[in-house]
Amino acid sequence: MRVRNQWGPPMRISLVAIAVAALSGSATAGTLGITGAEFRLGTAALHSGTAEAILGPVTKTDPAPTLFLGFAAVDVAITPAHGVQLDAVLEDGPVGAIGCIGGHLFMTPEDAHKYGLYGALADLDGKAVTWGEFGVEGILALAPGTSLELRGGLGYGTGGLDWVTAGAALTRTRGAVTYRVAATLTEFDETALHSFATEVTIGADLRLAERLSTFAEATYARLDGAGAAPQTTYRAGLALTFGALGGASPKTQLFRATDPVAQLVRRGYY
16 A cells, blocks of 8 residues: 555644754753653554444455554643643554644643643545544553553534543553553444444553654554444554653653544544
C-alpha cells in the first residue's frame, strides 16, 4: 500500500508551529516558559479480522498495510502550578491520513498529581469529515515510578455522530524502560450506529540516550455487535525529548488522549 502524505495545510501548519516553538523553547525555556517537547516518528502495521459490514459497505483494505505516524508535543508553564500542553498527531490509514491537534490546560498543585481540561480536533485527509472531543483528565502518582492517568469526555463529529468516552492508563518506569497499559471505552449512540468501542494498548519506551528513545506498542480495538471483528495495530519508532519530560512522574508525564473515532474511520464506517 502506498503511504499517503497529502495532509491538509492546517495540519501541516500546526505541526510546523509546534516544532518551531519546541525547538526554540529548548534554547530559551527560561524566557518562554517552555519546559519540554517531544517528537515521535515511526511506522504502524494494521491487522484486521474478517468481518461483514454492520453499517453498510466497508472499505476493503490490505491485510496488513504499513503506515506512517508522527507525534509532536510541547509543554508550557504558565505559572509554577499551571501549564498548557499542545500536541499534534498524524497517522496514515487504509482510507486516508488522520490528523489531530489537541490542547490540555492543567494544574500541578503537587508533584504527585496534575489535572485539567482537554480538547481535540481531528480531520480525515481527502474527505469532508471532522470530529472533536473535550473533557477532563488527570494523572495521579500511585507509588515511586508508577502513575495512573484517568480521562472522560464527550465528542461530536460531522454527520451528527456523538459519543461518550472514558479511559485509564497505568505507567511504570523501571530503569531505562517505561511501560504503559491503557484502556478506553466509548459509546456511540446514533440512529445508524449504536455500539461500544473498546481499545486496549500495551507499550514500552526504552531510553537509548539522554534525549533519544525507541518505542513499541500494540493496540487491540473492537466494536461490539455482529460482524465487528477486532483490529490490532502495531506501532514502533523513535522518540526525541527535550527538557523535563518523560517517565512516570505526573509532573513530567505528557497527557496522551486517544481518538475513539479513528477505529470507525479505519473500518470504513465513517
